[in-house]
Amino acid sequence: MNILENLRIALDNLMLNRLRALLTILGIVIGVAAVTSLISLGRGVEDYIASQFEGLGADILTVRARPPTRGFNRSAITPLTTADVAALESDAIAPSLIAVTAEYQVQGTVVYRYDSISSSIRGVSPNYAAVNDWYPLEGGFFTEQDNTAQSQIAFMGKTAIEDLFGDENYDPTGETILINDLPFTVVGIMEEQSSTFGQDPNSAILVPLLTAQSKLGNARVAGSGYSVSTIQAQIAEDGDVDTATDEIETYLLAEHGITNPDLADFSVSNPETISEARTEVFATLTLFLSAIAAISLLVGGIGVMNIMLVSVSERTREIGLRKAVGARSSDILSQFMIEALMLSLLGGAGGILLALGVTTIAGNALLSGVTPSLSADVFLLATGVCTGIGILFGLYPANRAARMQPIQALRFE
Numbered sequence: 001m002n003i004l005e006n007l008r009i010a011l012d013n014l015m016l017n018r019l020r021a022l023l024t025i026l027g028i029v030i031g032v033a034a035v036t037s038l039i040s041l042g043r044g045v046e047d048y049i050a051s052q053f054e055g056l057g058a059d060i061l062t063v064r065a066r067p068p069t070r071g072f073n074r075s076a077i078t079p080l081t082t083a084d085v086a087a088l089e090s091d092a093i094a095p096s097l098i099a100v101t102a103e104y105q106v107q108g109t110v111v112y113r114y115d116s117i118s119s120s121i122r123g124v125s126p127n128y129a130a131v132n133d134w135y136p137l138e139g140g141f142f143t144e145q146d147n148t149a150q151s152q153i154a155f156m157g158k159t160a161i162e163d164l165f166g167d168e169n170y171d172p173t174g175e176t177i178l179i180n181d182l183p184f185t186v187v188g189i190m191e192e193q194s195s196t197f198g199q200d201p202n203s204a205i206l207v208p209l210l211t212a213q214s215k216l217g218n219a220r221v222a223g224s225g226y227s228v229s230t231i232q233a234q235i236a237e238d239g240d241v242d243t244a245t246d247e248i249e250t251y252l253l254a255e256h257g258i259t260n261p262d263l264a265d266f267s268v269s270n271p272e273t274i275s276e277a278r279t280e281v282f283a284t285l286t287l288f289l290s291a292i293a294a295i296s297l298l299v300g301g302i303g304v305m306n307i308m309l310v311s312v313s314e315r316t317r318e319i320g321l322r323k324a325v326g327a328r329s330s331d332i333l334s335q336f337m338i339e340a341l342m343l344s345l346l347g348g349a350g351g352i353l354l355a356l357g358v359t360t361i362a363g364n365a366l367l368s369g370v371t372p373s374l375s376a377d378v379f380l381l382a383t384g385v386c387t388g389i390g391i392l393f394g395l396y397p398a399n400r401a402a403r404m405q406p407i408q409a410l411r412f413e
Helices: 003-016 018-054 082-088 128-132 144-148 158-165 209-216 241-255 271-314 316-324 329-366 376-402 406-410
Strands: 060-065 097-112 115-124 153-156 176-179 182-189 205-208 230-235 266-269
Touching: 003 018, 003 329, 018 271, 018 329, 018 376, 060 241, 082 097, 082 230, 082 241, 097 128, 097 158, 097 209, 115 158, 115 209, 128 230, 144 209, 153 158, 205 209, 230 241, 241 266, 271 316, 271 329, 271 376, 316 329, 329 376
Parallel strands: 115 205, 153 182
Antiparallel strands: 060 230, 060 266, 097 115, 097 176, 097 230, 153 205, 176 182
């Protein structure tokens, strides 16, 4: 008996028991859709994370004060200061760095005439724009003279302009705004930057670092100048991330009087490291969820085996009759294997279509900015899994049918 004849017989049997076949196929559909959707969405999230970090600069290390991860006195934190910034600019301490900039952040109330907003006020060093590759649309940035003189001037991001003036295209240059009741003159507009993980940099208002430290906050530190929120260190073109990190950590550990690195009250990180860590976490999570979803595939496979065993039992006399007129065991085996494969592949096709719908809806409505990655290897994986299910769970029923003796089969009631 040829393959086409077996295909016809298998299709006729599935059509004869349409509801039973449909319910069996549904189990495969749900399993394939779940696994395929999770893999596709997981890859989409990984791509999204990578794209979010691309613009942050892999050559910039960010230093922040934080409680020690170990030890009992977790509240004892030595703040980062402008003295630390000056020290890290020295080639004797950190030769791998070419630029160091600082930021002091406060939350402020900004008023223009009768309108007011709550905004993040960032006091930044004069070289902040160059290190972060974030410049004003026109003109230059703060100068060292502006910083030393504690000038009350500000650059505004597009979102801050829209929030305060009602129109992001409005040019507020020359306008006077009040920040925590102090008058500041807007001297420029910053270029628009893309948001990162829901944080919009364009909502910030930038002022000279010393102005923010002395007039908008109480940042004086005895003997060390002023405290800063973060320090950004740019690595030289021929520098090494690990070497630069070691130089910063060595200096700060000694400066803070810490001998055990596990008790460090600061952290040094760079976007590339964070991106790799988050991608690894999401990849592990995706794998874990996919493994859970694969359980539904196992249930679907058991459903295939169950319906095939029922089919063999119902068609015992037919099998005996076919064997009596010359059908070989291989013909019977092929017939039932093809039927099991058809159930699995139809379920796989339905699962892929359902996954397409789920990922499209999730990508557009639920996960803003995430584009699911439905690549060819995902479809090949789904097809291979369905084929494997058909073979694995169809083999036993098919083999049972093939081993039937004609006389016993014909006598079956």
